[in-house]
Amino acid sequence: MKLPVYLDYAATTPVDPRVAKKMAECLCLEGTFGNPASKSHIYGWQAAEAVDIARGQIADLIGADTREIVFTSGATECDNLAVTGVALANRGGSRKKIITSAIEHKAVLDPCHYAETLGYEVVYLKPNADGLVTPEMLEEAIDDNTLLVSLMHANNEIGVVQDIGRLAEIAKSHGALFHSDCAQSAGKVRIDVSTMPVDYLSLCAHKVYGPKGIGAFYVRKGAPRPNPVIRGGGHEMGMRSGTLATHQIVGMGEAFALAKSEMKQENMRIEGLRNRLAEALLSLPETSVNGTMNSRLPGNLNVTFRGINGENFMLALRNIAVSTGSACTSASLNPSYVLKALGLSDADAHSSIRFSLGRFTTEEEIDYAIGVISEEYLKQRKLGSLWKV
Template sequence: MQLPVYLDYAATTPVDPLVADAMAKCLTLDGQFGNPASRSHLYGWQAEELVENARRDVADLINCDPREIVWTSGATEADNLAIKGVAGFHATKGRHIISSRVEHKAVLDSCHFLEQKGFEITYLTPEADGSIAPARVAEAIRDDTILVTLMHVNNETGSVNDLAAIGAITREHNVLLHVDAAQSAGKLPIDLAELPVDLMSLSAHKVYGPKGVGALFVRRDPRVELTAQIHGGGHERGMRSGTLPTHQLVGMGQAFRLARAQMSEEYQRLLVLREQLLAGLAGVSGWQLHGQSGGGVPGIVNLGFAGVDGESLLLALRQIAVSSGSACMSATLEPSYVLKAMGVDEDMAQSALRISFGRFSTRQDIDTALENLIRTLQHLRQPARAQA
């Protein structure tokens, strides 16, 4: 059976072969399989060295101190640790948090949890292009605000938030800023020596690394204090207990090292593929682009199509693997809450496709996608009599 062309890189990326090779060397007796916390013998020392090298590779991509990287099981756990950790530690200072209506469910559900604990959350409405205006953040800050939590790049539309401007506002008001950077790390330059961001969530499997591992950047100066959410052996300076999975961390480190080396070239190559995709739809009527037309991440393109049923469209696109939005929401037939918050017409939102491509995508993949998409749209838009 011929597999469809994979164009769902925003959901997950295939592991780079160089990453898989590095991970394999940490699994068996003839490799570095030891527990990094075992400091009484060579096996543990070797594993600890690999873990710290990986921590440095992650830190280098976002230009921060390796001691500011806390390992987690993924960006979801990092989001939970950042949001609940700040809320727990700073509850006596204030119980107001600012987020937005287009955040990832890991952020929104953490905020909903805190609402049940007596915290008040302000959910900002995005601009029509999916971004959060810094002015809206400034307007929402109160004396009891302790945290602003906003994503860098939206996982459904690729829209980018202005972290420098938002961070300048939060610093001015002595409010912490947490950023979910799962979709931006390795795709856009991030310099935490310059950006006024206090906490940043990272994921490996969005950057050609393994699933099940991520990290949280926790700034040391000015120092950010958190309440731990997982307790045990006091690993990661007490912020996240649990035996460190050496192979996973090595994989994330290698993935971030490769991303750092290839980011500029890869950005330009994806920009070409994006332009090819949009140019190929120039002769098709009744479609619109959701998000920033020129300033978003090039590898994520969200398109709405008039006159077609979204579920039928997805089912008919058998030659390409795409999605209707966030992978964590793929089981629901409801229109994307992100697009609805952006003010997209419900019918157009219901028919939306997220086409996302990456390191292993080719111009032929885009040609295949265009051919399949255009043919499917023509078929679905035919009057019922013509289809019978």
């Protein structure tokens, strides 16, 4: 067993060796290394074909048409295209409201703050104690002045999965556009845009055993095109200029293809390990789970260890790699804004740890983690290493 045990799959996943093999074939002279935009020779043709295959693999996972997939640098860029791009494209329009939630990723919240400087009203829905944004909440906030609704499919900290199909239906009934950040859910939760009336989806590879630095933006045929965030060359239907990174795109395509073929079996195994971990940790004194367990990613568990300093506790777990929240805000000393939105106190938010399991997590690792975590938690409580507000 390799130490430290990695239980931070929500931050990023290791590249699957099968994906790495496909990527390596695109890097050398003997492989598909060419520029997909080079139309005058076989090296460019081969690269373009590899990109087309990957585009099809990505579209296939979500039930889309290949012409609805735009390659980007990752889900953050997709989120910016969806929020900033749509806001800029509609500056002269009559609809001036954007609806999102208080627990979105910063890649959505920060563009929403920017949209406010452009004159848009942004409504931040507060989820219920289970972490869910209900259809009733959206119905109460939406009106015919609403341009865009942006609600994530699965939360990166608490793993709660929203009913984006139903929420998108409400948006469409009011003539609003609908976007969902699916960085965490793709490959773990079924997504079918043929039955979900969404206009835009954000996808990335590194949460599903593909490489970092590559993402895909789903734009439904007929949906308004966002203003491009990156210009210069007219690549990707004019929505995202820049030379296509063939090796990363091929890696994303292979990762999505593997996810589609293995999702059901993999989810069952991972959920079983997650439940084993949950049963043990929640049997400890004054612990509780954050977010509903009924609609949740199979590998996510966010636990409050009440009464201790979460940062000190996490540092004491030297041989277990976990986090107190999103990797994008891990440098902040502030309590998680996601947990605060669920109603947790500063002390309880500071005392919460996210465990996220994945494809390479083993039963041996979970049993080891249970033993180490339980021993350290009980030790810190006995010594009185309490969080002082």
